Amino acid sequence: MKLDVIIPTYNRGELLKRTLDSLLAAHIPQGAEVRVTVVDNNSKDDTRAVVEGYMAKFGGRLRYLFEGKQGRSHALNAGIAATNGDLVGMIDDDEEVEAHWYARVDRAFRDGNVDFVSGPYIPRWGAAQPAWLPNGYRAVIGAIDGGDQVRVFGKEYDGVLMGGNAVVTRAMLNRVGPYSTLVGRKGSRLLAGEDEDMTARLLAAGARGLYLPDLIIYHYIPPERLTKRYYRRWCFWNSVSLGVLDRERPSPVVYLIGVPRYRYGRAARAMLRIGPTLLKRDRSSSQNFSDELAIWDLAGFFYGKHFYRPDDARGVSANSPSQG
Structure with a gap:
C-alpha cells in the first residue's frame, strides 16, 4: 500500500495538531508506505508553523503545500495533483483517525476489488447536544453512522463519500477527474456538494465503493455548530x-x-x-x-x-x- 493522506485546512492550526497527532499514533502495517500532505488554503493563523513543527516527528513523511485559490475543492485537487501514491486518503483538519485506520485501509484494498471506501464519523462534542437536534440532519455536523455491516455504495448504501473519511484509488480519480470547484466550502461560505458530485461520478464510472463500519474517524463538533x-x-x-x-x-x-x-x-x-x-x-x-x-x-x-x-x-x- 502506498497511501497519500491529504488534509485541506483553513485557519485551524490548533485543531490540526490533534489530526496530526492521531495520524502519528495510528499503526502503519508492515510494508505499507504512508505520506501526509497538509494543504494550506490561505490560512492567516499559524498553520504553516504547526506543520513545520511536526515534520521531524513524521521523519520525512509530512509535507506542507500552499494553495492560494480559496475553496476546499481547490485544496483537495492541489493535494491530489502533488502526490503520486496508489491510494489517496482524505481527512479533514478537525478530525482524528482511529488507531487502526491505516490497517483497515490496507486490508480493504488488498484484493483489488474496491475503488473507494469510507466509514463512520463519530462526533466529539464540544458542547452538550441540544434537545432540538434533528436526527435526520446529522450530516450538518458531520456525524455519520451507516450501521455495523459492510455495505456497497449505490446498491446497499445510498450515502455520500464524504471527503473527511475517504480513500480512493488514484487510478479511479484519474478516470473521473478532480473535485468540482463550482461548489464546496469557500472560506466561511457554507456551500457544499463537491462530495455528492464526486460520489455520483464515481458510481457512474462503475466504481465499487464500500462503507466500512470499522474505518473510524472522530469528528470535533464545536459549540458554534450546535445552534x-x-x-x-x-x-x-x-x-x-x-x-x-x-x-x-x-x-x-x-x-x-x-x-x-x-x-x-x-x-x-x-x-x-x-x-x-x-x-x-x-x-x-x-x-x-x-x-x-x-x-x-x-x-x-x-x-x-x-x-x-x-x-x-x-x-x-x-x-x-x-x-x-
Whole structure:
C-alpha cells in the first residue's frame, strides 16, 4: 500500500495538531508506505508553523503545500495533483483517525476489488447536544453512522463519500477527474456538494465503493455548530449547491418549475405539521425543527437552480443573499 493522506485546512492550526497527532499514533502495517500532505488554503493563523513543527516527528513523511485559490475543492485537487501514491486518503483538519485506520485501509484494498471506501464519523462534542437536534440532519455536523455491516455504495448504501473519511484509488480519480470547484466550502461560505458530485461520478464510472463500519474517524463538533442559526445556514447553502449541480446534471425524476417534485412534497408535508405547533407555541422538538429545515432545503435548491451563479475565481456570487 502506498497511501497519500491529504488534509485541506483553513485557519485551524490548533485543531490540526490533534489530526496530526492521531495520524502519528495510528499503526502503519508492515510494508505499507504512508505520506501526509497538509494543504494550506490561505490560512492567516499559524498553520504553516504547526506543520513545520511536526515534520521531524513524521521523519520525512509530512509535507506542507500552499494553495492560494480559496475553496476546499481547490485544496483537495492541489493535494491530489502533488502526490503520486496508489491510494489517496482524505481527512479533514478537525478530525482524528482511529488507531487502526491505516490497517483497515490496507486490508480493504488488498484484493483489488474496491475503488473507494469510507466509514463512520463519530462526533466529539464540544458542547452538550441540544434537545432540538434533528436526527435526520446529522450530516450538518458531520456525524455519520451507516450501521455495523459492510455495505456497497449505490446498491446497499445510498450515502455520500464524504471527503473527511475517504480513500480512493488514484487510478479511479484519474478516470473521473478532480473535485468540482463550482461548489464546496469557500472560506466561511457554507456551500457544499463537491462530495455528492464526486460520489455520483464515481458510481457512474462503475466504481465499487464500500462503507466500512470499522474505518473510524472522530469528528470535533464545536459549540458554534450546535445552534439553529448554523443549521439553517448550512441547509440553505447545501441545497444551493445541489441546485447548482442539478443544472449541470439533472436527476431522472419529475420536475416542477425546475425543482424535483418530491422536494415540494417534502416541504409541503413539513408545513402541514408545523401549523398546529405554531398555534400551540411548541417549537422546541427535534421533529419541529426538522420540518423547518425541509423548507430551507427547498428554498436553497430553488435559489441555486435559478438564481445563484458561482464565480469560480472568487467563490462568491454578487447576487447571493446574506443568511442571518
